[in-house]
Amino acid sequence: MAKVETIDKEKELLSRVVSGDKDAFGQLYDFYAPRIFRFIRLKVGSQVLAEDLSSESFLRIWEYLQEGEREIEDSFQALLYKIARNLIVDYYKRKSSQEILIDDDFKEFLEGQLISDETRLKEDTEAVHRALVGIKEEYQDVIIWYYIDELSVPQISKIMGKSQGAVRVLIHRGLKALKEHLEEM
Amino acid sequence: MDVIIRKIKNLQRIRPNTSWLERQRSFLLSEIARSQEPVKERRPFLVFPLFNFSKIFRPAFAVAFSVIVLVSSLGTIGLISAAQNSLPGDTLYSLKTVMEKTQFSFTADPANRTMLSMKFATQRIDEFSQLIDKPEKKADIQKTVKKFTEQMTTVREEINNLKEKNAQKAAEVAKLINAQAPVYEETLVRGTEKLGYILPGEKESLKQDINQALEEVNKTKEITNEIVGEESSTSQENIQQAPEQSSKPEENLVPGTEEKVESQSMPFENINK
Numbered sequence: 193m194a195k196v197e198t199i200d201k202e203k204e205l206l207s208r209v210v211s212g213d214k215d216a217f218g219q220l221y222d223f224y225a226p227r228i229f230r231f232i233r234l235k236v237g238s239q240v241l242a243e244d245l246s247s248e249s250f251l252r253i254w255e256y257l258q259e260g261e262r263e264i265e266d267s268f269q270a271l272l273y274k275i276a277r278n279l280i281v282d283y284y285k286r287k288s289s290q291e292i293l294i295d296d297d298f299k300e301f302l303e304g305q306l307i308s309d310e311t312r313l314k315e316d317t318e319a320v321h322r323a324l325v326g327i328k329e330e331y332q333d334v335i336i337w338y339y340i341d342e343l344s345v346p347q348i349s350k351i352m353g354k355s356q357g358a359v360r361v362l363i364h365r366g367l368k369a370l371k372e373h374l375e376e377m
Numbered sequence: 378m379d380v381i382i383r384k385i386k387n388l389q390r391i392r393p394n395t396s397w398l399e400r401q402r403s404f405l406l407s408e409i410a411r412s413q414e415p416v417k418e419r420r421p422f423l424v425f426p427l428f429n430f431s432k433i434f435r436p437a438f439a440v441a442f443s444v445i446v447l448v449s450s451l452g453t454i455g456l457i458s459a460a461q462n463s464l465p466g467d468t469l470y471s472l473k474t475v476m477e478k479t480q481f482s483f484t485a486d487p488a489n490r491t492m493l494s495m496k497f498a499t500q501r502i503d504e505f506s507q508l509i510d511k512p513e514k515k516a517d518i519q520k521t522v523k524k525f526t527e528q529m530t531t532v533r534e535e536i537n538n539l540k541e542k543n544a545q546k547a548a549e550v551a552k553l554i555n556a557q558a559p560v561y562e563e564t565l566v567r568g569t570e571k572l573g574y575i576l577p578g579e580k581e582s583l584k585q586d587i588n589q590a591l592e593e594v595n596k597t598k599e600i601t602n603e604i605v606g607e608e609s610s611t612s613q614e615n616i617q618q619a620p621e622q623s624s625k626p627e628e629n630l631v632p633g634t635e636e637k638v639e640s641q642s643m644p645f646e647n648i649n650k
Binding site for chain 1: 382391402404570
């Protein structure tokens with residue numbers, strides 16, 4: 193499956209996954225893996241860590257969906273982003289307590305991603321990323337979801353468990369905070 | 378604001394490495410498949426046909442053999458069996474390695490020595506696959522990978538030695554090693570993929586050891602392929618020099634190329650005849 197065309201299709205795949213269908217899970221992986229990797233990659237400094245947390249997110253969602261009779265209220269997308277977000281938070285908690293040091297290689301990573309682009313564009317993109325990781329966690333999330341992943345406000349409100357109005361406010365404030373950070377740099 | 382939004386959208390171009398995506402997909406699906414299998418008693422996942430004693434335990438012999446074993450060496454056999462199932466770091470693991478060394482030093486036949494060294498390599502990889510799920514044994518994981526690497530060097534030395542003494546037998550054993558090598562590679566690669574979330578802080582140093590182990594497997598494969606190739610061309614030359622024998626069925630003309638070794642058990646039994 194190149195793309196999950198409709199919400200119905202995703203629902204159907206999700207119910208197949210709940211009944212243990214790993215091929216359905218593979219189809220959801222194909223669609224969501226690049227997005228979940230990007231979401232994590234933008235929030236953690238290391239490529240290795242982003243790959244590991246992406247992988248762990250998929251393993252965790254599979255295990256979650258296999259845990260007995262479960263009423264799934266969320267969409268696969270909402271669940272996956274929630275899991276990924278929790279894993280990132282857990283990682284940083286552990287990092288502060290265990291001092292696990294992993295090098296930040298985002299600049300080198302970006303060089304590889306924008307290989308044929310102008311230096312100016314690379315610098316701009318890197319600056320935006322630096323500003324992004326400098327703002328509040330909640331703001332980072334809504335900006336990534338709304339502007340980069342292009343999720344709708346209702347979709348974001350499901351992931352965050354907040355009202356649509358609250359999400360709109362967060363997007364507005366997040367963008368303002370990002371602009372301020374960019375201007376300070 | 379539009380300018381900032383445009384700049385933010387540039388980050389949409391961030392994508393994971395395609396080969397990582399594919400590797401990860403197969404890793405996840407294989408993990409899922411494994412989790413769906415019924416739980417079995419822990420035992421080595423690679424059964425080495427040469428040392429498969431199950432055939433001895435035919436019903437006719439089973440009772441007599443059990444009585445002899447129970448009466449004569451109840452304590453010892455229990456200890457040995459426990460040692461064989463032990464993992465690096467366990468109390469009985471040193472007994473396991475001593476037994477291996479003893480067995481190896483009492484084996485004189487070059488073919489058996491090669492296969493024995495391969496059996497020990499298989500045991501190291503089996504231990505690695507069991508240890509990788511136990512982050513508390515991280516020091517032992519690294520040691521086991523290094524031991525596996527050393528064992529692969531021994532396999533290479535032994536097959537080279539065998540080749541000098543009996544090229545045909547060396548080709549047969551080389552085919553078995555070739556059949557086993559992908560299992561080693563897969564286990565090591567799968568281990569690398571698991572490392573990140575099991576031992577995130579240790580990943581890099583262990584990854585280096587695993588890469589070295591993979592390199593050793595590759596070097597061994599190069600030699601075994603060479604041995605199989607040389608033996609095939611020698612056999613072909615012999616056939617061309619003896620045209621009177623060419624009335625044999627065509628599939629038997631080029632030993633080594635007519636069959637792919639899918640199962641290890643058949644060739645191992647043949648070698649030991």
